[in-house]
Amino acid sequence: MEAWMISNAVVAGLAVAGLGAAVVVRRNRLWREAAHELVRRRPWALMVVAAYVLVALADSVYWEGGDLDGADRVSQHEAMSLLDRAFHGTAEASYSAPLADFEFYGERSLERPGGHLLGTDILGRDVLYLTLKGARVALLIGGVTSAIAIPLALFFGIAAGYFGGRIDDGVFFLISTLSAIPGLLLLIALIMVLGQSTLSVCLALAVTSWVGFCRIARGETFKLRELEFVQAARSLGVSEARIIVRHILPNLIHLVVITYVLMFSGLVLSEAVLSWLGIGIEGSWGQMIVQASDELSREPVVWWNLTAAGAALFGLILAVNFVGDAVRDVLDPRTLREDG
Amino acid sequence: MLAYVLRRLAYGVVVVFGVLLLLFVLFFAVTDPDDIARQSLGERVPQNVIEQWKQSHGYDRPLWPWQDWDDNQLFDHYAAMLSFDFGRRDSDDTLISERILKGMGPSLSLTVPLFVLGLLLGIPLALLVAFFRETYIDRLGVFVCVFAMSVSVLLYIVGAQYLIAKLLRWFPISGFDPDPSVVVRFLALPILVGVVSGFGGEVRFYRTIFVEEGSRDYVRTARAKGASEGRIMSLHVLRNALIPILTQVVLTIPFLFTGSLLLESFFGIPGLGSLTVDAIRGNDFSTLRTMVYIGALLFVVGQILTDLSYALVDPRVRLE
């Protein structure tokens, strides 16, 4: 199975999951009100995030065939995404400024003069195209990593908080040991060991980020376990697994949502640092920034690729941060309790 | 009290043991010593030279105790780390401990001013914003904080280097000279970048604590007594807020020694941060495991310091 087919499958899966979530939210009064409140508070930020998501999706849906005018790094037999097709991959030979007609150094005429909205980079690739492609990478980093880290944190946290005793000791020791190693160093060590593929980097990021939420989940589980309805269920002989799934887990979901959104920006920013160290993910904005910053010392200065990548990164992080703040306020158990 | 500290210390030792084991597994068990040798000697080196290098560095011996109880790398690893015998760098064979001692000075000269400035600027600013909470000043303050937090450190560094160093030429782009008369010129930019990139998150964190404390019952009592808002904020709220703030802050103190990886390497400051980055770039495992080990030790120290400081500021804890 080719990579692009997997990508299509994932997109389909996400669409289904999204629909499922929408149905659940509509049915449940608290969640529905929370969603309305969220949209009311941060319409702009949500739209910005949605825009990024759409661009990322456009770059995730592939199919074979079609032709390109001009040489490009994508051969005609490989699958191309929606985004790839929109840009027709005209590669120039080297730098050009935004909307310019000719090359930056050397003054040779461009194949598509005035056609590159944000100019081209050193290899002649359209900067706007590269920037948009970065959205997929960023969302991958934030999305996939959190999708690994959070279940991991939940598993260990609930186990520790619910069963206590030796299991709690063990989990606590694991958490302490992992936290004792400075995050960045552990991350680098893991990547060196696991390799530099996208999945490895996500895995490494997940391993270094799950501890924080694990502590929270553990603490909350402790509290929930002592609540009367849980005590009642246990005394009635309900199986532990059932209690966890039906009583503990649902009360942690709001924390999961909050944590997911808040972790997102931290992860994307961490990847930028990794790119600078040379162990980031191919095509990310971090990588673009690093490559571009090397070029700043040229005279006259080439600024457009750095600005584009930097602005794209900043835009996503800012929007996600705003949304995250609003999500936290809206899902704050105190507010939830008052509404209910 | 003493018993508590000793218990924490003991647990810290257990954690350090765990960390060392993890390090060993990551660096030695999973990587092929041949690769390490090639990193240091070059790619096209004949195998016998590699074997020699491995022998002299001890990489050719069995890894685990059950393979050979008297001569295995795991025990040596523990023995070395616990006795602070760090050995030599894989890359250039210099003594690691020497490099560490040399690097501490420059690192501290950067991290300590950064730390102090961050506190001196951040806490009063957060107090001010919290004082005006729910007004436009507060909203603007939070917005600015989120804004500043959302910019990647890389952009701050690149921006500062380009705008201030290259265009305005106020400070050098990078470099370091320990001579007291010029050292400030080299430190000014990294400190500036460090403060600006960090203050968004810090001020927001402090503000949240101040606002939370401000909504507590004892504040209502103080108002009922006739205290002014200013007095309430700067006396009652601040004092109570110090507890969670201090615990956060004290935790970071030990890491002042390990230096900032990003700032040091971008600005060419020869501290422990650049040492670590060079080790990463050069796949220098022996240096890396030492730096991580030291980091872990400092973390444990930080945790104990935090507990102690808790006892100092919170009377509920002290008088147990």
Add this chain to the structure above:
Amino acid sequence: MSELLRVRGLTTQFPSEEGRVSVVDRLDLDMGTGEVLALVGESGCGKSMTALSLLRLVPKPGRIAAGEIRLGGADLLSLPVPEMRKVRGRDIAMIFQEPMTSLNAVATVGSQVIEAIRLHEKVSKARARDRVRELFGRVGIPDPDSRINAYPHQLSGGLKQRVMIAMSLAMRPKLLVADEPTTALDVTIQAQILGLLRELQKEIGMGILLITHDLGVVNELADRVAVMYAGRIVETASREAILARPAHPYTQGLLASIPVLSRHGERLKEIPGVVPSPADWPRGCRFSTRCPRVYAPCAEHEPAETLWGSGHRAWCHAVADEVGDD
């Protein structure tokens, strides 16, 4: 007895999705000097907010929208904030329900009471300490010298509440507002604290506005009673009159719902329905939806004041009719 407190048309509002909602609605209240007035009602009727409004301590985003609060002449609502701060703690004092959280956990109790003094009077710290020692003795805190340096968490609930009382009485206020002062305490301690309040009240000659939902507390301490429902006063009378001849159906319901040990075997009488939230107040008389004597005019207009006896007033159409018939 001269007039101490005169409240007219007090309206305190909070913003909500349906616009601004009044939790205290055109409330009138009168207190004489040295009188203990109990403000009684179920949770959610607005009595705590009334108390906070008197000191202008309504928490944001709420605000006092209208009204007049005259304490010994001056209208507190028209005072500039610095002047109001002088009034707080000196002319009016307040004690709260939960002494643990109402005291600053990181400061000694002594320093907190000292602060109460030095905020209003220029005295030396030493002199203030002496006064605090006296106060602690007066409110029944044993071993006051060492207790001055104690932290709140080292004291029991009852002791903490005594500290709060000492703090509020340090400047000998004209009016003490006590918001459920004994609700969070053990029953035995409750009696002690109430007894202490009674003694001190007589000694200082201050008025006490006692906010409570507990009719037992009312019986212990109150001279007069005002019954509150849904943001308004529905009945005021002397303690004896209200307990013996309650006029308003709500008051009657409250008294009837007190469980009595001698009547075992009977079901507990309760007032049907729940207290409506301010957004859902019914038209006309607010109690009409739960009232056993509801009839035609109740859903139309709010009842006017009816004089039921000497100093005994009620706001109820049915009661007005009865009086009108005589």
